[in-house]
Amino acid sequence: MGFNPLEHQGIPLERQVRDWRELDVDPVDPDRGDPYTRCRIITMNGIEVEAILFNHQFARHCPDAEVKRQLAQVRYVEAQQQKAVNWLLPGLASVLETTIAYEQVAVDLTGWVARHEPDPYLRQAYEFGVLEDFDHLYRYANLYEMIEHRKAESIVDGLTEVMPGRPTKFHHRDPYDNVRDPYDRGTTDPLSKLHALTIMSAEQQTMNFYMNVGPQYMEPIARRLYQEIGLIEEEHVTHYESLVDPGETWWEQLVNHEYNECYLYHSFMEQEPDPKVRAIWELHLNMELEHLRIACDLMRRHDGREPREILAPELPNVLTFEENKQFVRHLLDTQMDLTTLGAGYVRDAHERFQRMQERIHGGQEPPSEQVMAQHREMFGREYRMETEGPHPDIASREK
Template sequence: MAFDPMEERGVPLERQLRNWSELNVTPYDTQAVHPYTRTRAILMNGIEVESIMNSHQTARHVTDVGLKQKLALVRRIEQQQQKAVNWLIPGEESNIAVTIGYEQVAVDLTAWVARNEPDPYLKQVYDFGLLEDFDHLYRYANLMDLMGESRKAAEITGELTEIIPGRPTIFEHRHPHDDLRRPMTKVGADRQSVLNGLTLVAAEQQTMNYYMNVGNRPTDPLARALYLEIAQIEEQHVSHYESILDPTLSWMANWVLREFHECWLYWSCMVEEVDPKVRQLWELHLNMEIEHLKTAWEMMKVIDRRDPRELLPDTRLVTPMVFEPNKAYLRQLVAKEVDLTAYDSEFVPITALPEEHRYFAYQAQVNAGGSPTEMVIDRHREAFGEDYRSETEGPHPVGALRERDRQGVLDYAQATQ
């Protein structure tokens, strides 16, 4: 059933502010929560953070006082929305358990986006990043096991997402120039492509921010090093995804698109949510975002003197974003593209790079002391005899990554030299 936020009555802005007890929501039960309720909470926290930061950036680049006031009011409300969403995560859920949730978001969200991307180049952009986040889930799952948590990572993911090696993180480190992609243009891009791009920029930025802040919380030096290494890849991913957005859009056009984007995702969360109380929160925030969209819509008319219908000729929402298992898709992808890297804005096998390519110099520099993402697997094998996996669909589709001892990675490294 289609949903058009521009045809709905939202909550008036003056009625959207909530008191502290309303914002201090009851968190979900970490033992009983559906894994995709957790991923929706993590995703929407990131979406709100992106919207808030975009609003701050807009306010820093405009002079109109009336516009600044509108931005400040909507931004304050979105700060409250972010608190209510992020406070769904209970305090007893450890940082590493939340991290597993973050990586499950990255895997199943990016897989859905890739499968629903109409542009072939953008689909390749998403598939490329997907295999790297897939590997991060595997590395963190092994760390979680080593940390002696009461649960295994597969209990967090509900076995909805497999935990196996993707493109090994040690090979993901690229020169910054090779993390920039070709941008889409709003004129030529499909509306779904715009929504997809905004989604992954926000999601990856949220993961980057999270690791920047919690990566130094463990006491084990290897755990700190693992967060450090993967946090650097998340920075690469933010550069990777943000470079596909149209850089020519005005501040007002960006505001309208982000508010429409939030309507789409809150609507998606609402129609997919299985927890009645959490669903009520998604519905409330959707009704608030309807009014935010209309506010941005009117400000674009005033500031840009353009009809937002030029930007969004159709505001009906038909296809919700869905968190769902993507096991077969990921297995096919890892079998086909595990050996890819980037050369400028294109994707090529590592073996196709010339010997003097900057990739190899960068690799030699950052991996000179060894890779923590490999060390954590080695330590797990030393402690338990093998790495930790959740292979619900059978052996790994790549022969060199099938063995669960150290030799498997060595075989892969030799094959890609």
């Protein structure tokens, strides 16, 4: 039998508040740690940030003072969890190093989800996004070598390739075409709900990160590249959040958020090689089990429904950080020329796409192309890290 979080007791809420000593976690070693440990940390930070922001939005729309107090109690613990998780990242890492790790998360987390998504329409949404994050990783890797004179392979450790994806300059689309059709909350696989919430949360934290760190650079090319990719991350959040059925009630969304946290903490606890970090995943899982119980009670009381009606009977197979090289290469070979039209995808540039390209680029090369030109000028080449087999000359496909 698999793990069913509805059948396990967690730590009582009144025992979950930690003191400063407990929150003062030791960061992971940036040079000797598993790169996927860092990816799990970044992912769970995004999940916790989404839980906090959702809880705040729920409270702002909730007229029941007692419910708002319960939300506040859980939210405070979620905020402590977020601090403990995010503070696992090493302070020695530069913003660009963390950025490259963020994009490694985007590639390998979304890649895994796309490979395991049961719904073809949702799977296509993740496949489409992977190729764009893959190219962002490539652009930032070139910027990293230019500014810090180091190579991205020291961060991704050969687990994720660094080479061109769908060119970033083609990611700027009319906002009208960034909205997808949502899943049907009544018929969709519960796993699809977890996937949508996970990827939306991960992209949201990337968007927030770039919005805040971009202007901290002095180098003009860095400031421009963060500005460009930050705008694309806004498009990605729109792309992914629109997959969630807007008909889900606040109570249903609350339960889905808590169930998803149980799913991810359980998944990462199962695969984490760092015992110190694994202990945090286990502790937070036991906290989330209680948060889920509280959310389920609120749903029964205020929504008049049984949470088991909307949740999986047990957690699906653990979400795993692993190499997606062959999968991404297949997408490079088959989906490079896709863009969006309405809620679907097309291979031919259409009027709205062309108009947006002309408007945003203004007849000039965007920062994502400028960084490549400057890198070639400095080093006489582009930075790439390919780990297996020949790769087609993607640059020749850029039109």
